[in-house]
Amino acid sequence: MNRLSMKHLRYFEALAQRRHFGRAAEDCAISQPALSVQIKELEALIGAPLVERSARRVHLTGLGEVFAERAGEILRSVDELEELGRAGSGPLAGRLRIGVIPTVAPYLLPDLIKALAQAHPELDLRPRETVTQRLIEDLSEARLDVAIVALPISEPFLHEVALFDEEFVLVRPKEDAAKPVPSADMLRTMRLLLLEEGHCFRDQALSFCNMAPSLQGELMEGSSLATLVQMVGAGIGVTLIPEMAVAVETRSASVSIAHLGPEPPKRTIGMVWRRTNPLSDQLGGIADIVRSVAMARR
Amino acid sequence: MNRLSMKHLRYFEALAQRRHFGRAAEDCAISQPALSVQIKELEALIGAPLVERSARRVHLTGLGEVFAERAGEILRSVDELEELGRAGSGPLAGRLRIGVIPTVAPYLLPDLIKALAQAHPELDLRPRETVTQRLIEDLSEARLDVAIVALPISEPFLHEVALFDEEFVLVRPKEDAAKPVPSADMLRTMRLLLLEEGHCFRDQALSFCNMAPSLQGELMEGSSLATLVQMVGAGIGVTLIPEMAVAVETRSASVSIAHLGPEPPKRTIGMVWRRTNPLSDQLGGIADIVRSVAMARR
DNA sequence: GCCTGTTCATAACCCTGCCCTATCACAGAA
DNA sequence: TTCTGTGATAGGGCAGGGTTATGAACAGGC
Structure with a gap:
């Protein structure tokens, strides 16, 4: 007893x-x-x-x-x-803490939140925007359930699924629109505006230009793509932005967009989560929704 | 499982x-x-x-x-x-539903409640006043914990303890004060005011006078001792009341009190509770408190 | 890369707790 | 009294939940 x-x-x-x-x-x-x-x-x-x-x-x-x-x-x-388990009858009931990198979040999240709310009305969505490294940490500490980042992450404890590829496009001042599109090598000689340290998109752009990160002395840095585009519009230099950002960011700036060819730079955006997450299977379904939202934005 | x-x-x-x-x-x-x-x-x-x-x-x-x-x-x-058991640490914690007959309640309860509250501060007292028969029913159905009634009750399922004896005194109009005290037999010829059917005190008075309950045609009935005394004051007849009621009831009426002798009628007031009540032992303690309160009122 | 330590899962065994049936004890009713 | 209904007690058996021993997966150091 x-x-x-x-x-x-x-x-x-x-x-x-x-x-x-x-x-x-x-x-x-x-x-x-x-x-x-x-x-x-x-x-x-x-x-x-x-x-x-x-x-x-x-x-x-x-x-x-x-x-x-x-x-x-x-x-x-x-x-x-x-009844708690059965009550959350859908496979994905309750809280979903989703992290997104800053160069994707503003262009994807609004539509994504709508789509998710429609597909899983019982879902309590908790989005969070920060740089990749922080997202990985948060995933590791189980402060996040999933993250949308540029692949690859190559963390052994994370499961990765690709969502879509997106091209990087060149943003130049409007008056440069007629000029020939510069090659990657030429970019290196131009004043290239980039995001500050910590953003993966910065590294991706640098890698495309074959520039060592240490060469940054010559560069200007901005804390968001919006800032960079506005600075380009003011004639301070040029920048690269992901395709998805074009519609939003170039609307209110006097800039011109140019596709870099013949092999345009691109990155793969994907979703990652802990392999140990018991909801692993259901999260694939979430990834499908993200993918379809991204496609629709084309 | x-x-x-x-x-x-x-x-x-x-x-x-x-x-x-x-x-x-x-x-x-x-x-x-x-x-x-x-x-x-x-x-x-x-x-x-x-x-x-x-x-x-x-x-x-x-x-x-x-x-x-x-x-x-x-x-x-x-x-x-x-913790509920231990919390009610005292032997008698919690609710105590106590029933009292109407010819005792008004004279005993005020002091009793004070004394009980002092002796057992954690006690949640629930007094109830009604006639003996209802009290017994309520005890039987466990709607009451204890009852203060005139003994004997002789219900096999009830445990009885005597508390005190109280004499019945005669209440006459003030102008009768000098007259000799009538005998029990003489009472039968006077206009005797009694409580209505159901009150045990009525039966006790009748029994003292050796009157059959069926003789009631000649009698006046009142619903409380206070009413009876007031009616006596108005010269309508005489009545018997228990000693304990004298102080309260005769204060505001022009009546005189007479002790009936040489063998004055009396009744025994006692406390009863279900034998099966697990608190049986503690209830003896409650009875002691009631007894001391009654003594103090003398 | 391999070894080692940590951590959770699994297996096999065992015992205590809980439930069952059978029976007793008691109180009321006939 | 005897009978009936009710709760308590006794003794035995099953299984849930505990134990130790061991396995599997993974992280980190050499």
């Missing part, structure tokens, strides 16, 4: 309702002696009698009634708790 | 706090495999994973966190419930 158990509560509740050991035992699908013993044990546990036994009828003591009431409340909570 | 148990909740709570199977198992004073099995069973029961196992660290799933929170609340309630 150790501590209060669920059985004690359920048996006592039955007894409180029926006020009859035999009848209550029946309700509990056990024999009358079994119930008697359990109730007795419960009273010993509480240290005070809860029921008053008389030959003809069973009554609750004052304490017994208080106990029955509280026990009932607890049991209802427990019943509810048992 | 049947239903959710206290162990499931406690083990899961430990795991949620420690985020480590071995450590949590230690907290629960069981072995790590035992905890693993229970958690696994719990997840099967809920129908969804609650924890995410990885080699280095354990995380809760979204559902797991919700579950942990709710489980914690439930466990706190249960802990509290376990």
